[in-house]
Amino acid sequence: MEAVLRGIAIIGLTLMAATATAATVRGTVMLPPEPRPADHDAHWRVENGVLAVGPRVPDPRLDVIVVLEGAPAGKTQLPNATVDMHGLRLDPRVSVIPVGGTVEFKNDDRVPHTLYVEKATTLMPPAPTPAGQARTQKFYAAGEYRVRDEEFPHIDGTVLVVQTPYVARLDDKGAFKLDVPEGKYTLKVYYRDRWAVTQALEVTAHSTEVNVQVPAATAAGAKP
């Protein structure tokens, strides 16, 4: 009889643990209207008058990162990231790695790129990366690192170093999905070089739905 009770308890605890792992967070992120680009704004930017202006390429939703912070330690870590340099741009523009993770920058352009981390003194100093070669950089602290190119000012990307493994990107409809244990988290949305949304989220059993509206960038905020 004692052995039976011990078995029931183990089964029960196992079932409880299995239930917490299976929680899913689903949601959508609604972006504000596309602002007029402020960077490198020259004298003129006018529509052609023949055809309607097409969507921005690449899709800005690809640069949106959703993370849930507050997960218990011991969970699996994020993998390292790879950034391709082609078409005189970084792809993806925003990369997410765990603390201590590395980012490999591959130069697929025909010209060398001299990447560096903005506002950093020793971290990733400017160094040319010839065409066809790659450069790997390790990031030891959580934070946002903006990567620039000395030769092409328009080239810039962001490396997000986070301590949580729950990171998601938006699909072409702006939806994301995260499988997380039940518990209380902080939902953060990174958009256009800033954490545009930060809100508390309690994940319960089964599924949790969340819809996030990214406010338009203010003048005091980061660039839109």
Added chain:
Amino acid sequence: MFWSKTWFLLVALIGGLAVAVALLTARPMQRDLEHETGARLERAQHSASLLLKVNARKWIDTAAQVGTDAVLVEALEQATKGPADLGLVHKTVQERLRYFNDKMKVDLVWATDARGRVIARVGLDEQVYKDGIEGFPLVADALRGYRGDDTWSLGGKLYRVAASPVIARDHYAGSLVVGQEVAGELAQSMKRVLDVDVAFLLRGRVLAASAQLPMLGQLPLLVDQHFDEMAASGRSLPLEVDQGGEGYLVVAAPFAGEAEDHKAAYALIVPRQPAVTFGYLASELLSTDPKTLPWIQLAPIGGGLLLALIIGFLLMRVEAIGPAKRLARASQSLARGEITRLDDDRHPGRFGTVARSVNTTLDRLGSASRMTMTPPRGFGAAPEPFGSSRPEPFAPARPESFAPPRSESFAPPRPESFAPPRPESFAPPRPELLHERPPQPVPTFERPQTDTEPPSVPEFENRATNARARAPEPPAPPKMPLLSDVGAGDTSELRQTNVRNGPVVTSGPAAPTMHADAPGRTDTEPTNMGPDFVESPSEVFTPITHKIATPRPMPAPQGLSAAGSSAQRDPFDDQTAVASPTEALLRAAREVSQVAPNPAEAELEQEFRQVYRDFIETKQACGESTDGITYDKFSGKLRSNRQQLITRYACKSVKFQVYVKDGKAALKATPITS
């Protein structure tokens, strides 16, 4: 003079105030000019921005026009689809781009497919294609339908680029990019339009400039230091740069577009305003078109200045020029004898003081003249007192003729010069002097000249003339010969002395009278009058001292006062005073000499004997010695004196008279003109 002085003082004060204001306003004016220069630069920068913007729009339109080419559209559409032979498409597009670039003359023309892949290049990196450039925001925007412009920093060069989408019916087939390098040609073009020097900078170095200015080396650092300000406000404030002793003002502005991150900027440069000085103002005024001067504002200033001058001139005319002219006219009338005094009431202020001073002098000299004038002797009426309104031959024509009397001067007659010879001076010589005087040397006088040989007549005259010319004092009158020299047994020297001294002309219309004063007289003779012959036992004759003064100077001498010089003064100067005869007197004498021949020698000899007898008798009567006095010597002396007087005064004859002066015998020679 009060008002004219006050007026000119006021004008001077106003002028000084104006100069002070001009000096004090130089610095505000300097600041205003520098501010104006800075504002000019800012206006130029605004114009430059508009110029670049308009120019960019032209490039956009050009790109759009090229992007409509059907060949390009078809080729780029096929390239976008993928299956086509990209090499063939590349050549097709490149040829087409070259065709257009022959007309556009731009530095780069790029064509991309819809994915941002370069299909062909012309101008820059022509051999490269298939690489993606969709990362350029300009290209990305063009691929989605925008037309725009930008600035690119490629390979250390700065390009102004424009892009336009290539439209294939209902979709975008690619993009077309045209660009022009920012170089010296653009700088020169902007300079022609803006009238300022232009320099382009990129990544801390000067790309090109319209002129090789020495300050260009400082521009990168200057732009780097103020780039944040430039990026925030679109341009910098006017910045001062000094290089090589020259100052400049610089306004820098960033190039709009991507190259701004590479600190691409253009700088507009003008020389700093030079220091505001009078020279600068004058040069600016001279270089200004007169039509642009503010004549309306300048008219009151010029009018006021002209009015001040007119008022000053009128005041001067009323208070100075007019009274001076009146005083001059009155003085001329006084000189001509038309008036006897100056009406000092008619002359205001200091001119009245001058008139009163002249009147006072006239009064004093007139009184002295009345006291000392001698009565006429054979030459007409007595002279008028000094200051008389009637012009007399011997009346002074100029006030300086009335200088205070001096013993050696011609001009002022000494009182004794006009006095008639005193009868007591005809004392006869003492017999012992007439007959027993041994030959002795001529008494030594302190003559300034130490020549052993007596000078000739011209030499003496020249010396006297020169001496007069050197000294400012009136000249000493010429001396008559000393009869005592006759007794000394040296008749040649005596004659030369007589010739040297010359006759004495009396003042006034009276004929010149020669006096032979007895020696030793003590009336007014100074100590340098010569030796006292009476006291000297060696003297036979008393010297004949001619004391005829004249109120008028000699006709020709210059520097009459030179005789007053002690260095040149003759010891006999104080004993003889000769005045020049008047022109009327000389004319009358000449007339007489022409119609009346000289008297016969016998008559002359008889006259001389009579004079000799009278002289001997007079000396004896006076108790004087007549030793050594012989008729031959006596008559020789008389002849010499007579001839000298006749020569000098052109008179007909000379009358010698013996008289007693101071208890001693003396001779008086009187020229006879009729």
